[in-house]
Amino acid sequence: MGDCHYLYGNYMTIKRITFLQELLTFLGLEGRIHLAWISSAEAQKFVQVVTDFTEKVRALGPNPLPTFSHNKKAALSSVLGRGMGKTPGSSPPEPALQEVYP
Amino acid sequence: MAGLAAAFGSGAMTNSIAEIEDAGCILIIGSNTTSCHPLIARRVLRAKEKGAKLIVADPRNIQLSRFADVSVNHRLGSDVALLNGMMHLILQNDWHAKQYIAERTEGFEALEETLKAYTPEKVQAITGVDVHDLGKITQLYATHPPASLLYAMGITQHTTGVDNVKSCCNLAMLCGNVGVYGGGVNPLRGQNNVQGACDMGGLPNVLTGYQPVTDAGVREKFAQAWGRDIPEKPGLTITDMVPAMLEGKLKGLYVIGENPKLSDPDWNHLNHALKQLDFLVVQDLFLSETAQVADVVFSAASVAEKEGTVTNTERRCMRLHKAVDPIHNTLPDWEIISRLSTAMAYDMSYENPEAIFNEIASLTPNSYAGMTYERMGLDGLQWPCPDPHHPGTPYLHKDKFARGKGRFHALEYQDPAEMPDEEYPYFLTTGRMFAHFHTGTMTRVSPHLDVEQKTGYAEINPTDAGKLTVNEGDILVLSSRRGRMEAPAHVTESVEPGTIFLPIHFGENPTNVLTDAEAFDPLAKIPEFKVSAVKIEKLTIE
Amino acid sequence: MQDTVKAWLENGTIDVFLGYKKVDNHPLPHCFTKARLEELEDLVVSPDRYPLEKIATHMTTAKPEVKIGMLARDCTQRALNVLYIWNQLDPEKIQTLNVNCCPSPLKEKADCSYLRPATVGDYKKEKGVNNAALLEQLSEYGQEERLGRWMYEFQKCIKCYGCRNICPVCFCKECSLEHEDLIKTGALPPEIPVFHLIRAVHMAGRCIDCGLCEEACPMDIPLRLLYRKVNDIVAQVFDYKTGTSASQSPFNILGDSVTLEPKPIQLTGTDS
Structure with missing residues (x-):
């Protein structure tokens, strides 16, 4: 820390990345951003960090965001359907639509 | 307009915008509400979040489809069949409002007879809507009163436009949804003052407040006020004007605030007609495509530069307040018209727009009679407002329809004028996108809106794009029986396979090269912008 | 309130005053001037809010020397602090007339009519x-x-x-x-x-x-x-509470010390 070509650059960076990590976590996108200090001489470390992070992201599964990109009901409900707990005070579920078409 | 007037006796949105929030169910058909009427979409979502049911019926997948309880993609132009199918199921399930039908409507028996044939299987065959989805939307609409029906140009811009509107009215009356708070049949007008323009008699067959020119009493009243005889024959609609120009019967055209070169169907045909004119005058804010070929151009002042009123989609007449003086020697429209008229030997002199408004109120008994600038304040008044103490009317037809009894129309489904065939295998539909307005005369000159969408494009489903090996941004050549145009492909699931969507705003990709001027509703004369058949090829550079 | 503003306009403390004027029962943002002192009779404190300080920013961009007075709630004061820090407004040229404000985590006791109970479906x-x-x-x-x-x-x-x-x-x-x-x-x-x-x-x-x-x-x-x-x-x-003061913010000067460590990758923890 403080060992930066841009003087205080890494101080700023760490704050900003921490900020972004917290914000993404708040929205439900945890663990998809990572910061590491690697000098241009540390090729081994660079490879290690990238490899580890790639594995970590792979373990998180596919990016959930594209599911929201289509103007189709399915896009919304598929994600809302999963892991959607009941909230206190919410209305009881509507009875399923009866088949009016025999 | 014509359809609503035939069914209810009044051609306007029956209910108010704010009431949409309190609907039990909202059926949106032929309206891309978030793009074209975003502040009405706000009410729709608020209603949804408060517990209302939302049904979206649209050939395209629109933003609101995401939030719908059920959304269906019925085939372009199959609205009458879909609505008849819903009504068939309503009768079958005994969900119709029997007492309301008996007391307040007429023509039910004929409708009932017609509906018998519209079984879910038949409707599925015509519309492509699954029988189970049809059942679901019918149940939602019929069992969550009050149900509000919203429609826009997706219903009206068809050869069967009037039938489509009448079918919407049929459905709403069948469930007793007209004349009740939060319900109704609600056409969403595309501009802040379309309703106002109609109210002012900006139609060929009526004077203010839809008073027919064919009525001798009405003509007499206006003749007294204006000191001139009023012609008893209705004028021409724009759809009739084009052939009249071609035949040389119409020699001069005065266009105010329109850009027919882009907005009218069959671009080549219309250009040919404009060339036959002896004299073309255009009055506009900007030098539109039409103004560029005019003999005389009057540059008009913008909304911020003048006083006056507008009447919006919910019949609310509101005042405009001048914010700045007109720039560059422009004049408000009313002053241009007054001066022109005076120069042509009919002395039209008004002190200000308020004097004109007071004349309107004095000649328009039911709708505007009770309005004054002072009463309107900032919030405006909703017509009918027949006397100075009337608070205005949030929703129409409360205890009685404007025409007495609501009229059911028994209607059979008819195919659009042009269906895809071997030569032209794709459906083409046209419409608006959110960042631009109509022919873009006002929006394309705004840098903020231009950055949003700079050129035309053609929406194509990924399946079709795959078949044609077309990628995002590749140039497509679209041709119909009328003409040919090019546009970059936008690959999206917003359109279903077999359908192409083109936005109408872009003069360099004029959509109306492809559409058909011969196909229009026989009564309302609205052209069928929403359905044409086209073929598409990928542009290859040799 | 009217008297203060009138005095300010008359003695040249300010050139214009941004407040609210009641028009047909709607309080609308309005620019009061010395030329039309009689309008001050319609000056109101509005329960509806508009960003008067934003209007001031636009005015200043067009005319940097103009001295502006405005009605200010706590949120206006915080916004002004931020605008001073970012050199959008000059504190020397702004005069505020303080009025009641809304509750917020930064000031919990307030009696403004804002924060009406929102109905959430x-x-x-x-x-x-x-x-x-x-x-x-x-x-x-x-x-x-x-x-x-x-x-x-x-x-x-x-x-x-x-x-x-x-x-x-x-x-x-x-x-x-x-x-x-x-x-x-x-x-x-x-x-x-x-x-x-x-x-x-x-x-x-x-x-x-x-x-x-x-x-x-x-x-x-x-x-x-x-x-x-x-x-x-x-x-x-x-460690910064935005808007609480008009002194420099960590976002437009460089920090000189930091105690934070980057979050480790949980999978391996190889990071320093």
Whole structure:
């Protein structure tokens, strides 16, 4: 820390990345951003960090965001359907639509 | 307009915008509400979040489809069949409002007879809507009163436009949804003052407040006020004007605030007609495509530069307040018209727009009679407002329809004028996108809106794009029986396979090269912008 | 109140005064001047709010020497502090007339009529994010559910830019939200969550929690809540409470010490 070509650059960076990590976590996108200090001489470390992070992201599964990109009901409900707990005070579920078409 | 007037006796949105929030169910058909009427979409979502049911019926997948309880993609132009199918199921399930039908409507028996044939299987065959989805939307609409029906140009811009509107009215009356708070049949007008323009008699067959020119009493009243005889024959609609120009019967055209070169169907045909004119005058804010070929151009002042009123989609007449003086020697429209008229030997002199408004109120008994600038304040008044103490009317037809009894129309489904065939295998539909307005005369000159969408494009489903090996941004050549145009492909699931969507705003990709001027509703004369058949090829550079 | 403003205008303390004038029962923002002192009779404190300080910023851009007085709630004061820090306004040229304000985490006791009980529908409570929720309540949801709820809200967006246009501390000449390389253009909803995230990130060190964005949002997206989280993180990470003073902010000077460590990768923990 403080060992930066841009003087205080890494101080700023760490704050900003921490900020972004917290914000993404708040929205439900945890663990998809990572910061590491690697000098241009540390090729081994660079490879290690990238490899580890790639594995970590792979373990998180596919990016959930594209599911929201289509103007189709399915896009919304598929994600809302999963892991959607009941909230206190919410209305009881509507009875399923009866088949009016025999 | 014509359809609503035939069914209810009044051609306007029956209910108010704010009431949409309190609907039990909202059926949106032929309206891309978030793009074209975003502040009405706000009410729709608020209603949804408060517990209302939302049904979206649209050939395209629109933003609101995401939030719908059920959304269906019925085939372009199959609205009458879909609505008849819903009504068939309503009768079958005994969900119709029997007492309301008996007391307040007429023509039910004929409708009932017609509906018998519209079984879910038949409707599925015509519309492509699954029988189970049809059942679901019918149940939602019929069992969550009050149900509000919203429609826009997706219903009206068809050869069967009037039938489509009448079918919407049929459905709403069948469930007793007209004349009740939060319900109704609600056409969403595309501009802040379309309703106002109609109210002012900006139609060929009526004077203010839809008073027919064919009525001798009405003509007499206006003749007294204006000191001139009023012609008893209705004028021409724009759809009739084009052939009249071609035949040389119409020699001069005065266009105010329109850009027919882009907005009218069959671009080549219309250009040919404009060339036959002896004299073309255009009055506009900007030098539109039409103004560029005019003999005389009057540059008009913008909304911020003048006083006056507008009447919006919910019949609310509101005042405009001048914010700045007109720039560059422009004049408000009313002053241009007054001066022109005076120069042509009919002395039209008004002190200000308020004097004109007071004349309107004095000649328009039911709708505007009770309005004054002072009463309107900032919030405006909703017509009918027949006397100075009337608070205005949030929703129409409360205890009685404007025409007495609501009229059911028994209607059979008819195919659009042009269906895809071997030569032209794709459906083409046209419409608006959110960042631009109509022919873009006002929006394309705004840098903020231009950055949003700079050129035309053609929406194509990924399946079709795959078949044609077309990628995002590749140039497509679209041709119909009328003409040919090019546009970059936008690959999206917003359109279903077999359908192409083109936005109408872009003069360099004029959509109306492809559409058909011969196909229009026989009564309302609205052209069928929403359905044409086209073929598409990928542009290859040799 | 009228007398103070009148005196200020007459003795040249200020050239113009920004307040509210009642027109047909609607309090509208209005610029009072010495030339029309009689209008001061209609000067009111409005329960409806407009960003008067934003109007002041626009005025100053056009005419840097103009001396402006304005009605100020606490949120106005916080916004002014931010605008001073970012050199958008000169404290020497601003005179405030303080009036009652709204409750906020920065000032809990207030008697302004803002924060009327918002009605949040049951469906929204079930699928989206309750505008009236507290930050702690949101952390009770799992990651996936939280994402689904926020995406429900963002999908309603009609890209009207109401949130930006009303924002008293949005003053950039070029806005990243309109940058076609950053956010895809031409579609509704806009590219999500990027559109809303970019704005959230730009609110760091700027947002003064006035809530105008959420009031302006036609789709009731809980923007105030989102930016409250931003302020929360800014307070934790940068030890900075935006708007509380007009002295320099950590966002426009370089920090000289930091005690934070980057978060480790949980999988391996090889990071320093």
